[in-house]
Amino acid sequence: MESIFLYDTTLRDGLQREGMSLSVDEQVAIARRLAEIGMHYIEAGFPMSNPKHAEMFNALEGIDLGSTKIAAFGMTRRKGVAAADDPALIGLADCYAPVITIVGKTWDLHIEKVIKVDRAENLRMIEESVAFLVGQGKEVVYDAEHFFDAFDAHRDYAVECLLAAADAGAHWITVCDTNGATLPHDIAHAVRTVRSALPGVALGIHTHNDADCGVANSLAAVVEGARMVQGTVNGYGERCGNANLVSIIPSLSLKMGFATLPDDRLVELTALSHYVAETANLQPDNWAPYVGRNAFAHKGGMHVAGMLADERTFEHIDPTAVGNERHVLVSELSGRGTIVAKAHEMGIDLSEGDDVPRILARLKDLEHRGYHFEVADASFELLIEREIGVYRPLFTLERFRVVTEKVADGRVSTEATIALVHDGERVEATGLGNGPINALDTALRAALEPRVPELAQIELVNFKVRILDEDKGTGATTRVLLDSSDGDETWGALGVSHNVIEASWDALIDSLAYGVRRRARQAAKTGSAS
Numbered sequence: 318m319e320s321i322f323l324y325d326t327t328l329r330d331g332l333q334r335e336g337m338s339l340s341v342d343e344q345v346a347i348a349r350r351l352a353e354i355g356m357h358y359i360e361a362g363f364p365m366s367n368p369k370h371a372e373m374f375n376a377l378e379g380i381d382l383g384s385t386k387i388a389a390f391g392m393t394r395r396k397g398v399a400a401a402d403d404p405a406l407i408g409l410a411d412c413y414a415p416v417i418t419i420v421g422k423t424w425d426l427h428i429e430k431v432i433k434v435d436r437a438e439n440l441r442m443i444e445e446s447v448a449f450l451v452g453q454g455k456e457v458v459y460d461a462e463h464f465f466d467a468f469d470a471h472r473d474y475a476v477e478c479l480l481a482a483a484d485a486g487a488h489w490i491t492v493c494d495t496n497g498a499t500l501p502h503d504i505a506h507a508v509r510t511v512r513s514a515l516p517g518v519a520l521g522i523h524t525h526n527d528a529d530c531g532v533a534n535s536l537a538a539v540v541e542g543a544r545m546v547q548g549t550v551n552g553y554g555e556r557c558g559n560a561n562l563v564s565i566i567p568s569l570s571l572k573m574g575f576a577t578l579p580d581d582r583l584v585e586l587t588a589l590s591h592y593v594a595e596t597a598n599l600q601p602d603n604w605a606p607y608v609g610r611n612a613f614a615h616k617g618g619m620h621v622a623g624m625l626a627d628e629r630t631f632e633h634i635d636p637t638a639v640g641n642e643r644h645v646l647v648s649e650l651s652g653r654g655t656i657v658a659k660a661h662e663m664g665i666d667l668s669e670g671d672d673v674p675r676i677l678a679r680l681k682d683l684e685h686r687g688y689h690f691e692v693a694d695a696s697f698e699l700l701i702e703r704e705i706g707v708y709r710p711l712f713t714l715e716r717f718r719v720v721t722e723k724v725a726d727g728r729v730s731t732e733a734t735i736a737l738v739h740d741g742e743r744v745e746a747t748g749l750g751n752g753p754i755n756a757l758d759t760a761l762r763a764a765l766e767p768r769v770p771e772l773a774q775i776e777l778v779n780f781k782v783r784i785l786d787e788d789k790g791t792g793a794t795t796r797v798l799l800d801s802s803d804g805d806e807t808w809g810a811l812g813v814s815h816n817v818i819e820a821s822w823d824a825l826i827d828s829l830a831y832g833v834r835r836r837a838r839q840a841a842k843t844g845s846a847s
Protein backbone atom coordinates (compact mmCIF):
# COMPACT_ATOMS: atom_id res chain seq x y z
CA MET A 318 0.00 0.00 0.00
CA GLU A 319 1.42 3.38 -0.93
CA SER A 320 1.84 5.96 1.85
CA ILE A 321 0.63 9.53 1.92
CA PHE A 322 2.63 11.67 4.32
CA LEU A 323 0.46 13.82 6.55
CA TYR A 324 1.75 17.27 7.32
CA ASP A 325 -0.25 19.07 9.99
CA THR A 326 -0.06 22.84 10.12
CA THR A 327 -2.78 23.47 12.72
CA LEU A 328 -0.23 25.16 14.97
CA ARG A 329 0.97 27.52 12.24
CA ASP A 330 -1.54 28.08 9.41
CA GLY A 331 -4.48 26.89 11.55
CA LEU A 332 -3.81 29.55 14.17
CA GLN A 333 -4.44 32.22 11.52
CA ARG A 334 -8.15 31.50 11.94
CA GLU A 335 -10.12 34.50 13.08
CA GLY A 336 -10.78 34.27 16.81
CA MET A 337 -8.50 31.28 17.39
CA SER A 338 -5.97 31.61 20.14
CA LEU A 339 -4.08 28.94 22.05
CA SER A 340 -1.77 29.20 25.01
CA VAL A 341 1.66 27.60 24.80
CA ASP A 342 0.47 24.72 27.01
CA GLU A 343 -2.54 24.15 24.79
CA GLN A 344 -0.38 24.12 21.69
CA VAL A 345 1.98 21.60 23.25
CA ALA A 346 -1.00 19.43 24.28
CA ILE A 347 -2.31 19.51 20.71
CA ALA A 348 1.12 18.59 19.35
CA ARG A 349 1.17 15.57 21.65
CA ARG A 350 -2.23 14.46 20.40
CA LEU A 351 -1.17 14.93 16.78
CA ALA A 352 1.90 12.79 17.42
CA GLU A 353 -0.11 10.14 19.27
CA ILE A 354 -2.47 9.71 16.36
CA GLY A 355 0.48 9.37 14.03
CA MET A 356 0.84 12.56 11.97
CA HIS A 357 4.12 12.33 10.09
CA TYR A 358 4.97 16.02 10.34
CA ILE A 359 3.88 18.79 12.69
CA GLU A 360 4.65 22.31 11.57
CA ALA A 361 5.42 24.24 14.72
CA GLY A 362 5.59 27.79 13.51
CA PHE A 363 8.38 30.24 12.95
CA PRO A 364 10.90 29.80 15.76
CA MET A 365 12.21 33.33 15.28
CA SER A 366 8.98 35.17 14.61
CA ASN A 367 7.48 36.18 17.92
CA PRO A 368 8.12 35.30 21.56
CA LYS A 369 5.00 33.13 21.91
CA HIS A 370 5.89 31.06 18.85
CA ALA A 371 9.44 30.73 20.06
CA GLU A 372 8.25 29.57 23.49
CA MET A 373 6.01 26.88 21.96
CA PHE A 374 8.69 25.83 19.52
CA ASN A 375 11.24 25.50 22.32
CA ALA A 376 8.77 23.70 24.60
CA LEU A 377 8.39 20.96 21.99
CA GLU A 378 12.11 20.27 21.91
CA GLY A 379 12.17 18.17 25.06
CA ILE A 380 9.04 16.19 24.29
CA ASP A 381 9.02 12.68 22.94
CA LEU A 382 6.79 12.78 19.88
CA GLY A 383 7.70 9.30 18.68
CA SER A 384 8.33 9.13 14.98
CA THR A 385 6.52 12.42 14.28
CA LYS A 386 8.88 15.05 12.93
CA ILE A 387 8.72 18.70 13.90
CA ALA A 388 9.00 21.14 11.02
CA ALA A 389 10.13 24.72 11.53
CA PHE A 390 8.76 27.26 9.11
CA GLY A 391 10.54 30.15 7.45
CA MET A 392 11.10 32.04 4.23
CA THR A 393 13.71 32.07 1.49
CA ARG A 394 16.67 34.36 2.11
CA ARG A 395 16.25 38.09 1.79
CA LYS A 396 17.19 39.67 -1.52
CA GLY A 397 20.85 40.55 -2.02
CA VAL A 398 22.15 38.57 0.97
CA ALA A 399 23.98 35.25 0.90
CA ALA A 400 21.91 32.45 2.40
CA ALA A 401 24.68 31.66 4.88
CA ASP A 402 24.55 35.29 6.10
CA ASP A 403 20.78 35.51 6.45
CA PRO A 404 19.95 35.57 10.18
CA ALA A 405 16.57 33.86 9.72
CA LEU A 406 18.06 31.01 7.69
CA ILE A 407 20.90 30.63 10.21
CA GLY A 408 18.29 30.39 12.96
CA LEU A 409 16.46 27.67 11.03
CA ALA A 410 19.70 25.81 10.37
CA ASP A 411 20.61 25.94 14.07
CA CYS A 412 17.22 24.96 15.49
CA TYR A 413 16.53 21.43 16.70
CA ALA A 414 13.81 20.68 14.12
CA PRO A 415 14.96 18.02 11.65
CA VAL A 416 12.62 19.42 8.99
CA ILE A 417 12.60 22.96 7.65
CA THR A 418 9.78 24.18 5.48
CA ILE A 419 10.60 27.28 3.57
CA VAL A 420 8.15 29.23 1.55
CA GLY A 421 9.14 31.12 -1.54
CA LYS A 422 7.51 33.25 -4.19
CA THR A 423 6.36 31.88 -7.52
CA TRP A 424 3.85 34.40 -8.85
CA ASP A 425 5.23 37.50 -10.57
CA LEU A 426 2.46 39.62 -9.08
CA HIS A 427 4.13 39.02 -5.72
CA ILE A 428 7.69 38.96 -7.00
CA GLU A 429 7.32 42.34 -8.67
CA LYS A 430 4.89 44.07 -6.34
CA VAL A 431 5.56 42.59 -2.90
CA ILE A 432 9.20 41.53 -2.60
CA LYS A 433 10.29 43.69 -5.56
CA VAL A 434 13.04 41.54 -7.02
CA ASP A 435 13.62 40.39 -10.57
CA ARG A 436 12.72 36.91 -11.67
CA ALA A 437 16.34 35.72 -11.81
CA GLU A 438 17.08 36.87 -8.24
CA ASN A 439 13.90 35.15 -7.04
CA LEU A 440 15.16 31.87 -8.55
CA ARG A 441 18.53 32.36 -6.80
CA MET A 442 16.78 33.08 -3.50
CA ILE A 443 14.92 29.76 -3.78
CA GLU A 444 17.90 27.72 -4.94
CA GLU A 445 20.44 29.12 -2.47
CA SER A 446 18.12 28.95 0.53
CA VAL A 447 17.22 25.31 -0.13
CA ALA A 448 20.86 24.37 -0.85
CA PHE A 449 22.03 26.04 2.36
CA LEU A 450 19.54 24.17 4.56
CA VAL A 451 20.12 20.86 2.79
CA GLY A 452 23.85 21.42 3.35
CA GLN A 453 23.10 21.83 7.06
CA GLY A 454 21.64 18.31 7.11
CA LYS A 455 18.01 19.32 7.20
CA GLU A 456 15.10 17.63 5.47
CA VAL A 457 13.78 20.52 3.39
CA VAL A 458 10.19 21.01 2.31
CA TYR A 459 9.89 23.76 -0.26
CA ASP A 460 6.45 25.42 -0.26
CA ALA A 461 5.76 27.22 -3.55
CA GLU A 462 3.41 29.98 -2.50
CA HIS A 463 0.61 30.97 -4.91
CA PHE A 464 1.77 28.23 -7.25
CA PHE A 465 -1.56 27.77 -9.01
CA ASP A 466 -2.03 31.48 -9.69
CA ALA A 467 1.49 31.57 -11.05
CA PHE A 468 0.81 28.50 -13.17
CA ASP A 469 -2.13 30.33 -14.69
CA ALA A 470 -0.22 33.56 -15.24
CA HIS A 471 3.14 32.28 -16.54
CA ARG A 472 3.41 28.54 -16.53
CA ASP A 473 7.06 28.20 -17.57
CA TYR A 474 8.44 30.46 -14.86
CA ALA A 475 6.22 28.83 -12.20
CA VAL A 476 7.71 25.45 -13.08
CA GLU A 477 11.23 26.98 -13.18
CA CYS A 478 10.78 28.06 -9.54
CA LEU A 479 10.03 24.45 -8.58
CA LEU A 480 13.01 23.21 -10.59
CA ALA A 481 15.26 25.65 -8.72
CA ALA A 482 14.20 24.11 -5.40
CA ALA A 483 14.44 20.56 -6.73
CA ASP A 484 17.91 21.10 -8.23
CA ALA A 485 19.07 22.49 -4.88
CA GLY A 486 18.09 19.22 -3.24
CA ALA A 487 14.70 19.94 -1.63
CA HIS A 488 13.24 16.69 -0.32
CA TRP A 489 9.68 17.77 -0.97
CA ILE A 490 8.23 20.32 -3.36
CA THR A 491 4.82 21.48 -2.20
CA VAL A 492 2.55 23.33 -4.56
CA CYS A 493 0.36 25.74 -2.61
CA ASP A 494 -3.06 27.12 -3.48
CA THR A 495 -2.47 30.03 -1.13
CA ASN A 496 -5.53 32.01 -2.19
CA GLY A 497 -7.64 28.87 -2.11
CA ALA A 498 -9.72 29.61 -5.18
CA THR A 499 -8.49 26.95 -7.60
CA LEU A 500 -10.90 24.19 -8.62
CA PRO A 501 -10.14 20.46 -8.60
CA HIS A 502 -9.80 19.99 -12.38
CA ASP A 503 -7.30 22.87 -12.56
CA ILE A 504 -5.35 21.46 -9.61
CA ALA A 505 -5.24 18.08 -11.33
CA HIS A 506 -4.04 19.57 -14.60
CA ALA A 507 -1.31 21.65 -12.93
CA VAL A 508 -0.02 18.81 -10.75
CA ARG A 509 0.06 16.50 -13.77
CA THR A 510 2.17 19.08 -15.64
CA VAL A 511 4.52 19.53 -12.69
CA ARG A 512 4.94 15.82 -12.32
CA SER A 513 6.05 15.41 -15.89
CA ALA A 514 8.38 18.43 -15.63
CA LEU A 515 9.96 17.15 -12.39
CA PRO A 516 10.01 13.38 -12.73
CA GLY A 517 11.01 11.55 -9.57
CA VAL A 518 10.52 14.60 -7.31
CA ALA A 519 8.39 14.05 -4.18
CA LEU A 520 5.42 16.40 -4.41
CA GLY A 521 3.22 17.86 -1.71
CA ILE A 522 -0.07 19.77 -1.84
CA HIS A 523 -1.19 22.67 0.36
CA THR A 524 -4.67 24.04 -0.25
CA HIS A 525 -7.11 26.49 1.24
CA ASN A 526 -10.87 26.37 1.21
CA ASP A 527 -11.96 29.65 -0.37
CA ALA A 528 -13.89 27.87 -3.12
CA ASP A 529 -14.99 25.11 -0.70
CA CYS A 530 -12.65 22.72 -2.49
CA GLY A 531 -9.79 22.39 0.02
CA VAL A 532 -10.41 18.69 0.58
CA ALA A 533 -11.32 17.92 -3.03
CA ASN A 534 -8.22 19.75 -4.28
CA SER A 535 -5.95 17.78 -1.95
CA LEU A 536 -7.44 14.49 -3.12
CA ALA A 537 -7.18 15.57 -6.77
CA ALA A 538 -3.48 16.31 -6.26
CA VAL A 539 -2.93 12.90 -4.66
CA VAL A 540 -4.58 11.22 -7.65
CA GLU A 541 -2.03 13.06 -9.83
CA GLY A 542 0.90 11.91 -7.73
CA ALA A 543 1.28 14.22 -4.70
CA ARG A 544 2.45 12.15 -1.76
CA MET A 545 2.43 14.75 1.03
CA VAL A 546 -0.78 16.48 2.12
CA GLN A 547 -0.59 19.62 4.21
CA GLY A 548 -3.67 20.64 6.17
CA THR A 549 -5.14 21.35 9.56
CA VAL A 550 -7.40 19.61 12.05
CA ASN A 551 -11.03 20.56 11.30
CA GLY A 552 -9.80 22.74 8.45
CA TYR A 553 -9.01 25.62 10.80
CA GLY A 554 -7.20 28.44 9.07
CA GLU A 555 -7.38 31.93 7.74
CA ARG A 556 -10.53 33.10 5.89
CA CYS A 557 -12.49 29.95 4.95
CA GLY A 558 -9.81 27.70 6.34
CA ASN A 559 -7.19 25.20 5.22
CA ALA A 560 -7.66 21.74 3.75
CA ASN A 561 -9.32 19.66 6.46
CA LEU A 562 -7.11 16.69 7.34
CA VAL A 563 -9.94 15.17 9.34
CA SER A 564 -11.87 14.64 6.09
CA ILE A 565 -8.86 13.96 3.88
CA ILE A 566 -7.41 11.16 6.03
CA PRO A 567 -10.40 8.78 6.00
CA SER A 568 -11.03 9.46 2.30
CA LEU A 569 -7.43 8.48 1.52
CA SER A 570 -7.47 5.47 3.84
CA LEU A 571 -10.94 4.06 3.45
CA LYS A 572 -11.76 5.01 -0.12
CA MET A 573 -8.54 5.48 -2.06
CA GLY A 574 -6.45 2.66 -0.65
CA PHE A 575 -3.55 4.72 0.71
CA ALA A 576 -1.74 4.23 4.00
CA THR A 577 -2.05 7.36 6.16
CA LEU A 578 -2.33 7.04 9.94
CA PRO A 579 -1.19 3.77 11.53
CA ASP A 580 -4.00 1.20 11.14
CA ASP A 581 -5.12 1.22 14.75
CA ARG A 582 -5.24 5.04 15.03
CA LEU A 583 -7.91 5.97 12.53
CA VAL A 584 -10.49 5.23 15.24
CA GLU A 585 -9.03 8.16 17.21
CA LEU A 586 -9.98 10.64 14.50
CA THR A 587 -13.32 11.77 15.96
CA ALA A 588 -11.76 12.23 19.38
CA LEU A 589 -8.89 14.24 17.87
CA SER A 590 -11.29 16.52 16.03
CA HIS A 591 -13.32 17.19 19.17
CA TYR A 592 -10.23 17.55 21.33
CA VAL A 593 -8.73 20.25 19.14
CA ALA A 594 -12.08 22.07 18.90
CA GLU A 595 -12.58 22.00 22.66
CA THR A 596 -9.00 23.05 23.35
CA ALA A 597 -9.41 26.00 21.01
CA ASN A 598 -12.74 26.73 22.70
CA LEU A 599 -14.60 26.31 19.42
CA GLN A 600 -17.89 24.49 19.12
CA PRO A 601 -17.33 21.11 17.38
CA ASP A 602 -19.18 21.12 14.06
CA ASN A 603 -22.11 18.69 14.41
CA TRP A 604 -22.40 18.46 10.63
CA ALA A 605 -18.73 17.74 9.93
CA PRO A 606 -18.29 14.82 7.51
CA TYR A 607 -16.98 11.61 9.13
CA VAL A 608 -16.61 13.02 12.67
CA GLY A 609 -19.64 15.25 13.26
CA ARG A 610 -22.31 14.20 15.68
CA ASN A 611 -24.83 14.10 12.83
CA ALA A 612 -22.53 12.46 10.28
CA PHE A 613 -24.27 9.13 10.90
CA ALA A 614 -27.60 10.35 12.26
CA HIS A 615 -30.72 8.80 10.82
CA LYS A 616 -34.12 10.38 11.03
CA GLY A 617 -36.72 9.36 8.47
CA GLY A 618 -38.62 6.15 9.24
CA MET A 619 -37.64 4.53 5.95
CA HIS A 620 -33.98 5.37 6.49
CA VAL A 621 -34.10 3.81 9.92
CA ALA A 622 -35.87 0.70 8.60
CA GLY A 623 -33.22 0.40 5.91
CA MET A 624 -30.46 0.84 8.46
CA LEU A 625 -31.87 -1.92 10.59
CA ALA A 626 -31.88 -4.25 7.59
CA ASP A 627 -28.34 -3.34 6.49
CA GLU A 628 -26.24 -0.33 7.57
CA ARG A 629 -24.82 0.07 4.09
CA THR A 630 -28.22 1.23 2.84
CA PHE A 631 -27.67 4.73 4.24
CA GLU A 632 -24.08 4.87 5.53
CA HIS A 633 -21.04 5.48 3.33
CA ILE A 634 -18.64 3.96 5.87
CA ASP A 635 -18.88 2.15 9.17
CA PRO A 636 -18.90 5.08 11.64
CA THR A 637 -16.77 3.18 14.13
CA ALA A 638 -13.89 3.12 11.60
CA VAL A 639 -13.26 6.80 12.45
CA GLY A 640 -14.40 6.55 16.06
CA ASN A 641 -17.82 8.03 15.43
CA GLU A 642 -21.16 6.41 16.17
CA ARG A 643 -24.56 6.02 14.65
CA HIS A 644 -27.37 8.14 16.04
CA VAL A 645 -31.03 7.61 15.54
CA LEU A 646 -32.90 10.89 15.61
CA VAL A 647 -36.32 10.69 17.07
CA SER A 648 -39.15 12.80 15.78
CA GLU A 649 -42.84 12.90 15.18
CA LEU A 650 -42.24 10.96 11.99
CA SER A 651 -40.63 8.12 13.84
CA GLY A 652 -41.93 4.68 13.45
CA ARG A 653 -41.62 1.63 15.57
CA GLY A 654 -38.17 0.80 14.18
CA THR A 655 -36.74 4.13 15.31
CA ILE A 656 -37.82 3.58 18.88
CA VAL A 657 -36.50 0.01 18.98
CA ALA A 658 -33.18 1.24 17.55
CA LYS A 659 -32.94 4.16 19.98
CA ALA A 660 -33.71 1.88 22.93
CA HIS A 661 -31.11 -0.57 21.63
CA GLU A 662 -28.56 2.31 21.58
CA MET A 663 -29.44 2.75 25.29
CA GLY A 664 -28.98 -0.95 26.00
CA ILE A 665 -32.70 -1.70 26.31
CA ASP A 666 -34.35 -4.45 24.26
CA LEU A 667 -37.86 -3.39 23.20
CA SER A 668 -38.35 -5.82 20.35
CA GLU A 669 -41.05 -7.76 22.24
CA GLY A 670 -44.18 -6.64 24.06
CA ASP A 671 -46.42 -3.61 23.75
CA ASP A 672 -44.04 -0.93 25.06
CA VAL A 673 -43.28 0.43 21.62
CA PRO A 674 -46.82 1.43 20.56
CA ARG A 675 -47.32 3.11 23.92
CA ILE A 676 -44.02 5.03 23.69
CA LEU A 677 -44.85 6.01 20.14
CA ALA A 678 -48.28 7.33 21.14
CA ARG A 679 -46.76 9.29 24.00
CA LEU A 680 -44.01 10.66 21.76
CA LYS A 681 -46.52 11.82 19.15
CA ASP A 682 -48.65 13.47 21.78
CA LEU A 683 -45.68 15.33 23.25
CA GLU A 684 -44.33 16.38 19.86
CA HIS A 685 -47.78 17.69 19.03
CA ARG A 686 -47.59 19.83 22.17
CA GLY A 687 -44.29 21.32 21.10
CA TYR A 688 -41.64 18.91 22.32
CA HIS A 689 -38.89 18.28 19.84
CA PHE A 690 -36.91 15.23 20.88
CA GLU A 691 -34.59 15.23 17.91
CA VAL A 692 -32.35 17.72 19.69
CA ALA A 693 -32.97 16.34 23.19
CA ASP A 694 -31.61 12.84 23.35
CA ALA A 695 -31.45 12.93 27.16
CA SER A 696 -35.14 13.74 27.53
CA PHE A 697 -36.03 11.06 25.02
CA GLU A 698 -34.07 8.38 26.88
CA LEU A 699 -35.78 9.40 30.10
CA LEU A 700 -39.16 9.30 28.33
CA ILE A 701 -38.52 5.68 27.36
CA GLU A 702 -37.44 4.89 30.92
CA ARG A 703 -40.58 6.49 32.33
CA GLU A 704 -42.80 4.61 29.92
CA ILE A 705 -41.31 1.21 30.69
CA GLY A 706 -41.21 1.91 34.41
CA VAL A 707 -37.46 1.87 35.06
CA TYR A 708 -37.04 5.63 35.61
CA ARG A 709 -35.62 6.49 39.00
CA PRO A 710 -35.93 10.20 39.78
CA LEU A 711 -32.93 11.90 41.31
CA PHE A 712 -35.19 13.34 44.05
CA THR A 713 -38.82 14.21 44.75
CA LEU A 714 -39.72 17.88 44.57
CA GLU A 715 -41.77 19.29 47.41
CA ARG A 716 -41.84 22.86 46.09
CA PHE A 717 -39.71 25.66 44.75
CA ARG A 718 -40.14 29.41 44.69
CA VAL A 719 -38.32 31.97 42.56
CA VAL A 720 -38.32 35.67 43.35
CA THR A 721 -36.89 38.31 41.04
CA GLU A 722 -36.50 41.80 42.41
CA LYS A 723 -35.74 44.93 40.44
CA VAL A 724 -35.10 48.13 42.31
CA ALA A 725 -35.27 51.73 41.14
CA ASP A 726 -31.52 52.06 40.62
CA GLY A 727 -31.68 49.27 38.03
CA ARG A 728 -30.28 46.39 40.06
CA VAL A 729 -31.95 43.03 39.45
CA SER A 730 -31.48 40.03 41.69
CA THR A 731 -33.05 36.60 41.71
CA GLU A 732 -33.32 34.16 44.57
CA ALA A 733 -34.65 30.61 44.47
CA THR A 734 -35.59 28.42 47.42
CA ILE A 735 -36.20 24.74 47.02
CA ALA A 736 -37.48 21.91 49.22
CA LEU A 737 -37.05 18.33 48.11
CA VAL A 738 -36.78 14.80 49.38
CA HIS A 739 -33.67 12.77 48.62
CA ASP A 740 -33.23 9.23 49.87
CA GLY A 741 -36.10 9.69 52.35
CA GLU A 742 -34.63 12.86 53.80
CA ARG A 743 -36.04 16.36 53.39
CA VAL A 744 -33.54 19.00 52.22
CA GLU A 745 -33.96 22.75 51.79
CA ALA A 746 -31.65 25.18 50.05
CA THR A 747 -31.48 28.69 48.66
CA GLY A 748 -29.57 29.94 45.65
CA LEU A 749 -28.90 33.30 44.01
CA GLY A 750 -28.48 33.76 40.30
CA ASN A 751 -28.36 36.25 37.46
CA GLY A 752 -31.82 35.02 36.44
CA PRO A 753 -34.47 32.54 37.54
CA ILE A 754 -32.97 29.47 35.89
CA ASN A 755 -29.51 30.19 37.16
CA ALA A 756 -30.89 30.74 40.68
CA LEU A 757 -32.86 27.48 40.53
CA ASP A 758 -29.82 25.59 39.29
CA THR A 759 -27.74 27.06 42.13
CA ALA A 760 -30.36 26.16 44.77
CA LEU A 761 -30.82 22.66 43.40
CA ARG A 762 -27.08 22.03 43.39
CA ALA A 763 -26.76 23.43 46.93
CA ALA A 764 -29.41 20.94 48.07
CA LEU A 765 -28.11 17.94 46.17
CA GLU A 766 -24.39 18.23 45.58
CA PRO A 767 -23.35 17.04 49.06
CA ARG A 768 -25.45 13.93 48.41
CA VAL A 769 -24.86 13.46 44.68
CA PRO A 770 -21.24 14.50 44.08
CA GLU A 771 -21.43 13.64 40.33
CA LEU A 772 -23.48 16.82 39.87
CA ALA A 773 -20.33 18.87 40.27
CA GLN A 774 -19.05 17.42 36.95
CA ILE A 775 -22.10 18.56 35.02
CA GLU A 776 -22.16 21.98 33.48
CA LEU A 777 -24.91 23.74 31.56
CA VAL A 778 -23.37 24.89 28.32
CA ASN A 779 -26.26 26.20 26.28
CA PHE A 780 -29.74 27.51 27.02
CA LYS A 781 -32.23 28.17 24.25
CA VAL A 782 -35.76 29.45 24.60
CA ARG A 783 -38.25 29.25 21.74
CA ILE A 784 -41.75 30.68 21.70
CA LEU A 785 -43.92 28.14 19.87
CA ASP A 786 -47.23 29.88 19.22
CA GLU A 787 -46.07 33.44 18.75
CA ASP A 788 -49.54 34.73 17.92
CA LYS A 789 -50.62 34.09 21.52
CA GLY A 790 -48.29 36.78 22.88
CA THR A 791 -47.40 36.41 26.53
CA GLY A 792 -49.76 33.43 26.83
CA ALA A 793 -47.72 31.43 24.35
CA THR A 794 -46.11 28.06 24.88
CA THR A 795 -42.39 28.13 25.55
CA ARG A 796 -39.90 25.43 24.73
CA VAL A 797 -36.62 25.42 26.62
CA LEU A 798 -33.67 23.42 25.37
CA LEU A 799 -30.69 22.93 27.65
CA ASP A 800 -27.38 21.46 26.57
CA SER A 801 -25.18 20.10 29.34
CA SER A 802 -21.74 18.61 29.32
CA ASP A 803 -19.50 16.62 31.62
CA GLY A 804 -16.43 17.40 29.56
CA ASP A 805 -16.65 14.18 27.52
CA GLU A 806 -20.13 14.32 26.11
CA THR A 807 -22.80 16.94 25.51
CA TRP A 808 -26.48 16.07 25.74
CA GLY A 809 -29.73 17.93 25.23
CA ALA A 810 -32.81 18.03 27.43
CA LEU A 811 -36.03 19.97 27.00
CA GLY A 812 -39.13 21.23 28.69
CA VAL A 813 -42.34 22.73 27.32
CA SER A 814 -44.82 24.84 29.25
CA HIS A 815 -46.83 28.05 29.20
CA ASN A 816 -44.52 29.08 32.02
CA VAL A 817 -40.90 29.61 31.03
CA ILE A 818 -39.65 28.75 34.52
CA GLU A 819 -41.51 25.47 34.59
CA ALA A 820 -40.27 24.59 31.11
CA SER A 821 -36.72 25.38 32.22
CA TRP A 822 -37.16 23.35 35.38
CA ASP A 823 -38.27 20.28 33.43
CA ALA A 824 -35.30 20.61 31.11
CA LEU A 825 -32.96 21.14 34.05
CA ILE A 826 -33.98 18.04 35.98
CA ASP A 827 -33.86 15.85 32.86
CA SER A 828 -30.46 17.23 32.09
CA LEU A 829 -29.09 16.53 35.57
CA ALA A 830 -30.78 13.13 35.90
CA TYR A 831 -29.32 12.03 32.59
CA GLY A 832 -25.88 13.39 33.48
CA VAL A 833 -25.77 11.65 36.85
CA ARG A 834 -26.86 8.38 35.29
CA ARG A 835 -24.28 8.75 32.54
CA ARG A 836 -21.50 9.32 35.10
CA ALA A 837 -22.61 6.22 36.98
CA ARG A 838 -22.65 4.20 33.77
CA GLN A 839 -19.15 5.43 32.88
CA ALA A 840 -17.87 4.57 36.36
CA ALA A 841 -19.35 1.07 36.11
CA LYS A 842 -17.72 0.65 32.69
CA THR A 843 -14.25 1.66 33.87
CA GLY A 844 -14.69 -0.10 37.20
CA SER A 845 -13.76 3.03 39.12
CA ALA A 846 -15.73 4.48 41.97
CA SER A 847 -15.32 8.10 40.96
Ligand SMILES: [Zn+2]
Pocket residue numbers: 330495523524525559
Ligand atom coordinates in the same frame (compact mmCIF):
# COMPACT_ATOMS: atom_id res chain seq x y z
ZN1 LIG B 1 -1.57 28.20 3.85
